[in-house]
Amino acid sequence: MGVLTSKHLGHRLNRRGFVGAAAGAAVAAPAFLRSPQSALAATQLDFTVWNYAVDIVQDNINRFQEINPEITVQLSDFGWPIFHETMVNRFISKTPTDVSYNGGNWLNEFAAAGWVVPLDEYFDWANTYQDKVLPFAWQDMTFNDNVYGLPYYADTITFMYNAQALEDAGISAPPQTWEEVTEQSLQLKEGGMEHPFVYEFTNTLPNVSEAFASMVFGRGGELIDEERNPLWTDPESPAAQQLHWLVEAKNEHDILTVMDHETTITKAMNTGQHAFTVMFNYNLAALNNAATSPLAGQFALALMPGETHECYGFAKFYNMTQMAVDRGPEVIDAVGNFIQYFAGEVDGSYPVAKRWAVEQGLGFAQIPLLDDPDVIEAYSAWVDVPLWREQLELARARRQAIWYGIWSESFHPLLGQALNGEITADECLQQAADTWNELKASVEG
Amino acid sequence: MAAPALLLVALFTLYPVGRALYQSTRIESPIFPSRFVGLQNYRDVLGGIYFQGAAGTTLWFAAVTVPLLVILGVLVALLLNESFVGNAILRVGMLLPWALPATVAGLVWKWIFLDSWGALNAGLYTAGLIDNYIAWLTTPDLARTAVIVVFIWTQLPLTAIFLLAALQAIPGELYDAAAVDGAGVFRRFWNITLPGIRPMLVIVTLYAVLMAFTNFDIVYSLTQGGPGTATTMLTYFTWVESFKKLDFGAGSALAVVIALASLAVILVLVRVIPKGALVEERA
Incomplete structure (x- = not known):
């Protein structure tokens, strides 16, 4: 289709003709504007x-x-x-x-x-x-042996703590296991910190189940097996144990509180009322940013508590x-x-x-950047770089399923109900498994 | 002349309703094969624990907010009907919460209710009224209360203005005559004011019921249905089913159920309202 010009329109164009021509131009315009053949228009x-x-x-x-x-x-x-x-x-x-x-x-x-x-x-x-x-980033970008993207960023969900708060409470080292998280939290609570552990949670946040997975990985576990069956139905599974830990921390020990977003938690951690959290690792940079965080410099990375100290690694x-x-x-x-x-x-x-x-x-995820001096210098301002690299080497991607995103929308409210004490941890695990199996059956038959 | 109007009504009302009914009988999802399932979506959603919880929360919410809104609306309207300095400014200013989009109101109040650095906790703590911050939005009962507060805050202005309009339509001579007869404030309210605003009270009540049943924006922006499912009402649940779980069939079935439930509540209300409440009967 040609381009309309004043020559095409002509000076004898009457009103009806003008409207018709304008309509034609309007129809033609999008095609013209997006046409890759046009010398004038960019793609x-x-x-x-x-x-x-x-x-x-x-x-x-x-x-x-x-x-x-x-x-x-x-x-x-x-x-x-x-x-x-x-x-x-x-x-x-x-x-x-x-x-x-x-x-x-x-x-x-x-x-x-x-x-x-x-x-x-x-x-x-x-x-x-x-x-x-x-490798974990490559796996996260792969589906059916095809790679679908290159990384915008790749990160880990890690365990962070307020080193100053621990030191003030006479705690010499960050927790190595989830049992130690409980013990140290109770000690901090006795010292007046009401909720030492702050957990990023809200129904609509896509990364709630990822943070949960990271904690499960710390115990050496997984959420699903290679046939995409849920593993948390086994009460001894790391996933079941971690969910029980969260529920008990909230309802039994009263050491855990939930907040709806990483930015909220960053501010909350800077009030000095919380000592532990699990978030995307880049939040440690925000926590230790002196320009925005009153307690900058007090926050540190610890290996994910648990037997293996693995954590969840991902790519966006x-x-x-x-x-x-x-x-x-x-x-x-x-x-x-x-x-x-x-x-x-x-x-x-x-x-x-x-x-x-x-x-x-x-x-x-770009491996050459690991040794880039500018990156190392920048990271050194907010994280113990050797420890960060140790955690990075322990990171792994999660097994995926087509219905995972939809399932997580059911899992989040269940987890919330369990944290509220409205259902038990076991009921939460069972209902999450039922939903998973229904979705799996719908897709796989 | 009526044809274009009918066409518009059909386009924007009948077609969506028809489409929702059609979708409610099908599996409609981008990741599952589309197929006809009859009434299965209705059975699934009505039999599910989430629906029962959301329905219970919705009914509870309506039961608390509707009377509260109407009573507060009457009180505010009575106040605004009095002459005092600043009345005109107050009338204009009190419309502001209503003029704000509900999502904006939700976000504003979220900053007030936030746990560790919300304005409310900061104020209470600074005033020495609390020793530790209160988890307003992450404690189920407090989160429900927060949703009620914001809902009342956004809906009260319009309710009060409607009732104020009705109050101002009552002839002043009636109050003068009652005063001459020695009627007190309460008696004047009961015998003159209440009958005078009765038609508007019915309208406001119906309006409040509908708003309570369709409350979505505030929940979405303030609590996202949480903590857990503590503030998940039917409209929010419908949104989750449709747009988070991508189950448009179940979402449509829920929308149909909510529409029918709203209709039923309104019909019941209209039936129980005494004849003549809406229209003055004349000989």
Whole structure:
């Protein structure tokens, strides 16, 4: 379809003709604006993120556009608690989305629905990153032996404590097991700290079950077996034991309180009323940020309590969507350039991942960054780097299932009810297993 | 002339209702195969423990908030009907909570109720009224109370303004005559004010019932249905089923159930309200 000009319209155009021509132009405009063949129009990518540090995301986009002037990126951001349903609705309604954030917890679901596509089927370079990315992160980005993304960031869910509070209470070392967490918490409670352990929990927070998994990993456990059957139905399983620990800590020992978000907990920890928490590791950078935290410098990392000290490691990554593929090869190439710039190697470095690590303390999966002096220097300001690396080596990804995201929406209220004392830990575990098995049967037959 | 209007009604009312009814008889999910299941969604949601809990919470919430809202609405309207300095400013100012979107109200109050650094705890602690911070939003009973407080705060202005309008329509001569007859404040209220605002009381009660049954925004922004399921009401539960668990069939079945329940409550209310409560009967 041609482009309408004043010459086409002509000076004899009457009112009806003008309206018709305008309508035609309106219909033609979107096709023209998004046409990759047009010499005038750049290829536009619609990029969807959850709203963490959006100003930095936009600045990264600006830098990308400077060196890729043929590509423009339209950013849309949404709250983390509603990201899952937002993306589902965008995919179902075919709202333009070419590249988006995603996580291992939703990859199976999105890939099985055909909403996101494997990178290695479109880009030869995708698999070359396998040796340059931490194994748990690579696993988190993989579904059915295909890799679907490169990491925006990769991190661990870790155990953090207020070292000053422990020292003041005469506690010489952080807890090594969950039993020691209880003992130390009771000791702190006797000294006047009402709830030493603060636990990030709310029904809608996607990472509640991930934090739970991390604590289970500390005990050397898993949530599901290789056939995707729940393991927590065994009362001796690490998952069952950890859930009992949480419920008893809240209702029996009264040493645990819940708060709805990491930012809330960061502020709460800085009141000095809490000593222990389990959160995404990058929150330790916020806790020890002297510019925003009154108690900065008091907080430290400890290996996840439990027999093995393992923890949950994950990747959040850039996905290419089926909608991008449907738009044609120019868009696919543009997405490839975009993901390479944002997560891959550019002139021998990883500029965006490094920026997140240095400026925000976000974790990363790109192995070369582990020895980057700038990263080490930045991390040293808020974490014991050798201990952090030890915990990183003990991190592992979680086994996934297509229905995991949906199941977790049922698990969170159950866990909440158990923490409230409205149901027992065993009832919570049984109902969570029933829901899991129903969903598994619905998908697998 | 009526055709375009009917078309709009059909488009925005009949089609969604029809679509919800259709979806409620199917498995409708992006990750499960779509198929007809008859009334299974209704059996599943009505028989589930979550529904029973959410229905109980909704009924309890309505039972507490509706009388509270109506009584407070009458008291505030009576206050605003009096002459005093600042009355005009108060009338305008009190509409502010109602003018705020409910989600904004929820977020504002969340900052007030937060445990470790919320304004309420900070105020109480500073005043020496509490030794330790109170977990307003993470203790089931307190979280329910918090939702009630915010709901009343957002709904009271409109209720009071409606009732104030009804109060101002009562002829002043009636009060003058009653005063001459020696009627006291309570007697004037009982014999003149209450009959005068009775039609509006019915409307306000129906409005309060509907708002209580469809309360979603405040729960969403303040407690997310928690802690656990302590503040999960039917509308929030419907949203979770549809948009968190992606079970649009069950969500639609729930929406149909809520619509029917609301209709039933309103019909019962209309039946029990005495004849002539809404319209003055004349010979």
